[in-house]
Amino acid sequence: DEEEVEEEEGWHQLYPGHIPTSPLPQALLAAGSAVMALYDPYRHDMVAVLGETTGCLALPNLRDKMKHHPEGYRILQERPRIRLSTLDMSRLQGLPDGSLGREYVRFLEDNKVSPDTRMPPKFVDDEELAYVIQRYREVHDLMHTLLGMPTNMLGEVVVKWFEAVQTGLPMCVLGAAFGPVRLSTRKLQVLATELVPWAIRSGLNASCVLNVYYEQRWEQPVESLREEIGIFPPP
Amino acid sequence: LSRVRGAPRALRGLAAGPGMHFGFQSVTEEERREKIYQVFESVAKKYDVMNDSMTLGIHRVWKDILVHKMNPCPGTLLLDVAGGTGDIAFRFINYVRSIRERQLQRKLKQHQNLSWQEIFENYQEDRFNSLGDSQVVVCDINREMLKVGKQKAQHLGYSEGLSWVLGNAEELPFDDDKFDVYTIAFGIRNVTRIDLALQEAYRVLKPGGRFLCLEFSHVSNPLLSRLYDLYSFQVIPVLGEVIAGDWKSYQYLVESIRQFPPQEELKAMIEDAGFFKVDYENLNFGIVAIHSGFKL
Numbered sequence: 278d279e280e281e282v283e284e285e286e287g288w289h290q291l292y293p294g295h296i297p298t299s300p301l302p303q304a305l306l307a308a309g310s311a312v313m314a315l316y317d318p319y320r321h322d323m324v325a326v327l328g329e330t331t332g333c334l335a336l337p338n339l340r341d342k343m344k345h346h347p348e349g350y351r352i353l354q355e356r357p358r359i360r361l362s363t364l365d366m367s368r369l370q371g372l373p374d375g376s377l378g379r380e381y382v383r384f385l386e387d388n389k390v391s392p393d394t395r396m397p398p399k400f401v402d403d404e405e406l407a408y409v410i411q412r413y414r415e416v417h418d419l420m421h422t423l424l425g426m427p428t429n430m431l432g433e434v435v436v437k438w439f440e441a442v443q444t445g446l447p448m449c450v451l452g453a454a455f456g457p458v459r460l461s462t463r464k465l466q467v468l469a470t471e472l473v474p475w476a477i478r479s480g481l482n483a484s485c486v487l488n489v490y491y492e493q494r495w496e497q498p499v500e501s502l503r504e505e506i507g508i509f510p511p512p
Numbered sequence: 513l514s515r516v517r518g519a520p521r522a523l524r525g526l527a528a529g530p531g532m533h534f535g536f537q538s539v540t541e542e543e544r545r546e547k548i549y550q551v552f553e554s555v556a557k558k559y560d561v562m563n564d565s566m567t568l569g570i571h572r573v574w575k576d577i578l579v580h581k582m583n584p585c586p587g588t589l590l591l592d593v594a595g596g597t598g599d600i601a602f603r604f605i606n607y608v609r610s611i612r613e614r615q616l617q618r619k620l621k622q623h624q625n626l627s628w629q630e631i632f633e634n635y636q637e638d639r640f641n642s643l644g645d646s647q648v649v650v651c652d653i654n655r656e657m658l659k660v661g662k663q664k665a666q667h668l669g670y671s672e673g674l675s676w677v678l679g680n681a682e683e684l685p686f687d688d689d690k691f692d693v694y695t696i697a698f699g700i701r702n703v704t705r706i707d708l709a710l711q712e713a714y715r716v717l718k719p720g721g722r723f724l725c726l727e728f729s730h731v732s733n734p735l736l737s738r739l740y741d742l743y744s745f746q747v748i749p750v751l752g753e754v755i756a757g758d759w760k761s762y763q764y765l766v767e768s769i770r771q772f773p774p775q776e777e778l779k780a781m782i783e784d785a786g787f788f789k790v791d792y793e794n795l796n797f798g799i800v801a802i803h804s805g806f807k808l
Contacts, residue, residue: 302746305746323754
């Protein structure tokens with residue numbers, strides 16, 4: 278067996294960080310990450326992996342929605358990334374209260390989060406779809422801003438319901454369904470009676486949130502953007 | 513996704529010019545050492561959990577068999593290289609302790625007419641010598657692995673006769689002719705210059721000392737080999753990702769097994785280092801093999 282073949286890491290790699298996988302490992306990853314994400318909610322990487330391995334129907338759907346929309350199409354072409362290095366934080370802070378940029382920065386500061394903690398995709402076997410899921414992740418904090426939801430368990434669940442309706446990603450659906458498991462009854466009540474119905478209605482009414490070029494709308498007031506997209510005011 | 517099984521022969525075992533292998537990648541010697549250090553630094557905390565998951569607990573049996581084959585008696589001085597989290601060291605201590613206890617019991621049985629005072633004194637003097645002067649030195653190149661090992665030892669209550677040394681298998685920080693037994697369990701595969709490690713093993717062993725190596729080896733049965741490959745390449749990295757959040761390290765592990773010399777080749781290398789009566793025993797159809805040799 279004197280083959281001279283040397284398999285380079287990078288064979289079949291479609292983008293940096295890509296780990297090509299065949300169907301069996303993909304299925305095992307989907308199942309394993311689902312179990313692990315439920316077992317240990319602090320394993321955000323498992324939630325990410327679950328999203329990637331189960332998104333084979335929803336992601337092409339999202340990509341097509343983007344392709345058929347002028348702003349979405351531009352996003353797919355230009356591939357903007359939301360990262361601390363690409364954001365002009367001081368400029369955003371200087372914007373008037375109520376504008377998207379100002380409120381976004383406020384959200385980041387209040388909840389002590391950063392856009393740089395989003396995991397890059399590993400198991401999506403299509404380069405464009407990998408960008409779509411990356412965009413979805415990076416836009417998540419803006420969802421919080423637009424919906425006015427904090428990053429506690431309750432707020433995250435509400436955002437997941439909205440995203441589930443908007444994107445159809447199985448990971449969002451699972452997160453929305455199982456997330457409430459760890460909430461107190463009082464919170465569950467608020468969730469069930471007010472927040473979730475509102476999130477669903479907004480999600481159904483709104484146009485695709487991935488079709489908004491947020492980076493070009495920092496000055497736009499949040500309320501005006503909400504109206505434009507079709508998100509109802511938060512309760 | 514089909515992976516090429518087997519690697520260019522020239523790269524197995526020794527450095528072929530400046531090019532070396534890291535799993536299925538080709539790298540320089542320095543790069544390889546660096547990458548391997550990083551792999552074990554990252555897997556250290558989940559090392560034991562992963563071993564149990566990947567081998568379904570069978571690795572414990574393999575290690576038990578190694579220590580049974582060693583059959584140490586009280587007074588044996590063991591050097592466990594790449595001993596990281598202490599699995600072999602703890603087993604060695606347990607084994608020697610139980611032998612010692614049996615020795616004590618036999619001794620006391622023979623003295624049927626001892627007074628209570630004499631029995632008490634016997635227990636006293638041997639209580640502080642439960643290992644009968646046996647000692648094990650755990651040597652590992654990786655600080656993180658040693659850290660985990662020390663924590664485990666503390667947690668499980670091992671302290672007597674146990675010491676931890678940071679060191680490189682290719683250049684051991686010990687004098688010649690020091691140890692009765694040298695073991696390296698699932699470690700030699702990660703050594704960059706296996707020939708040097710074997711030479712060092714020979715050097716630090718006493719004349720009459722024994723070399724024991726427990727390592728993944730080659731499965732010759734074709735059907736089993738295919739199942740093993742499937743499991744290795746399609747399941748193990750998934751386990752790595754789900755349990756440890758680290759696909760790449762476990763992919764390296766699986767690839768490094770394929771790169772490692774098979775049973776006969778390793779036997780030849782051990783003989784080259786000067787060992788006699790070199791032999792090997794396959795466990796689980798060659799998934800794992802124990803190689804043994806003596807310094808005479």
